[in-house]
Amino acid sequence: MIKHVEGSNDRHLVFLYTLSTCVWCKKTKQFLLDMSVKYNYIDVDLLESAQQDKIMSEISAVNPKGGFPTIVIDKTKIIVGYQPESIKETLG
Amino acid sequence: MSNIKSPQELRVFLEKNAKDKNYYLNRDVAFVDALLEGLIKNLNRYGYSSCPCRLSTGNYELDSDLICPCVYMESDVQKYGSCFCALYVSKDVYENKKVISSIPESRPRDKIFDVTYSQVNNDSQSNAKEWKCSVCGYKHLGDHPPEKCPKCGASKKFFK
Numbered sequence: 001m002i003k004h005v006e007g008s009n010d011r012h013l014v015f016l017y018t019l020s021t022c023v024w025c026k027k028t029k030q031f032l033l034d035m036s037v038k039y040n041y042i043d044v045d046l047l048e049s050a051q052q053d054k055i056m057s058e059i060s061a062v063n064p065k066g067g068f069p070t071i072v073i074d075k076t077k078i079i080v081g082y083q084p085e086s087i088k089e090t091l092g
Numbered sequence: 093m094s095n096i097k098s099p100q101e102l103r104v105f106l107e108k109n110a111k112d113k114n115y116y117l118n119r120d121v122a123f124v125d126a127l128l129e130g131l132i133k134n135l136n137r138y139g140y141s142s143c144p145c146r147l148s149t150g151n152y153e154l155d156s157d158l159i160c161p162c163v164y165m166e167s168d169v170q171k172y173g174s175c176f177c178a179l180y181v182s183k184d185v186y187e188n189k190k191v192i193s194s195i196p197e198s199r200p201r202d203k204i205f206d207v208t209y210s211q212v213n214n215d216s217q218s219n220a221k222e223w224k225c226s227v228c229g230y231k232h233l234g235d236h237p238p239e240k241c242p243k244c245g246a247s248k249k250f251f252k
Contacts, residue, residue, distance in 0.1 A: 021130030021144035023123055023177065024194050044147055052147065052209035059205075066204040067176075067197035068145060081194025 001047060005029070007038035012091055014039035017059050017070040020046055024082040025069040031084050037091055044068070099128045102141070106179075115161070115169075116186035118178055127179045131160055139233070140242065145177040146199065149209050152234050157203065159242040164198040223251040 014032065018025035020043040032039050044055050062078050063070045071079040071087070079086050106128075110117050118124050130144025142148040142158040149155055157163045165175040172195040173185040185192055197204070223237040224230070228244035237251030 019130075019145065019147060021133050022146075023126045023130070024145060026126060049150070049210040056147070056205060056209065060201075064201065065197050066199065066201060068147075081196070083194060 001051065002040050002042055005033065005039050005041070007032070007036040009036050009091065010038040012037075013074050014091070015072045016041035017055065017068060017072075018043050019068050022068050027082045028069045028071065028087070031082075031087060035088070035091065099125070099132055102128050102131060102135075109161070110180070114183075115165075116181050116183055118174070118181050118192075119186065119189060124179060127177055143177060146197075147204070147209070149207055152232065152238070153236070154203075154207055156238050156240075156242070157199065162199075168195060168198055226250045226252050 014037055016025070016028065016032075016039060018029065018041050029039075029041065042055060044052060044059075047055060059066065059070050062072055063080050065080070067080045069081065073079065073090050077090055079090070103124075106117060109115070127144055131141040134144060134148060135141040138148050138150050138152075138155065140152060140155070141160050142155045143160055143162050146158055146162075148158060160177075161180060162175070165180055168175045169180055169182050173182045173190065174180065174192045174195060176195060176197065176199075178192050178194075181192060184190070221233070221235065223232045223234065225232070225241040225244065225246055227246040227250050228241060230241050230243040232238050232241075232251065237248050239248055240246070241250065
């Protein structure tokens with residue numbers, strides 16, 4: 001269920017909660033790819049519904065307002081939405 | 093929207109709808125096409141074209157606020173210059189070709205997190221009755237008619 005994308009920039013642990021249909025999610029994935037950042041992601045809409053419940057409660061813990069993509073960097077820094085500047089600043 | 097099968101048909105519908113209601117579609121054609129793909133995917137898997145940027149449950153009643161254009165669209169466009177997906181933009185953004193970015197989620201938190209995705213799927217389909225909007229002919233399957241017709245905006249009382 002978790003998908004891996006390889007990249008030469010592996011200094012940070014980057015995890016994305018995304019939807020397969022969301023364009024801001026697509027742009028965020030592309031931006032990370034362009035920056036050669038190694039990351040993992042879950043397309044939540046493609047999960048079985050029982051798994052969706054589990055994942056949505058994970059998201060609610062880190063991003064109480066909701067919204068995709070939800071990006072978790074090094075398990076602590078949270079970025080919501082397509083925010084290339086914040087991503088760049090955090091991942092350098 | 094229930095009779096729309098292809099992205100081309102959906103584009104025609106959205107463009108007409110936008111014109112009729114003085115809404116503006118994002119000028120970025122590639123961006124809009126990617127959103128149309130998402131809308132079609134949702135139409136095929138849920139039976140209605142719910143927002144591609146939010147997670148649907150698959151239960152029409154729970155997702156009815158998300159059917160594009162969603163109920164948050166107008167206020168988000170007014171407040172931020174675009175809807176959550178950036179499919180619709182403000183006149184100002186449209187005319188000045190301003191760059192838009194992600195906006196915060198306006199949908200109430202309980203509608204996102206206080207639902208059980210694993211239990212609601214397909215529930216409404218079991219003893220579903222067909223409701224037809226007497227204004228535009230939109231067909232809705234469910235125990236109750238929708239609060240508002242997702243196609244023409246007519247209220248519940250117009251469903252027979």
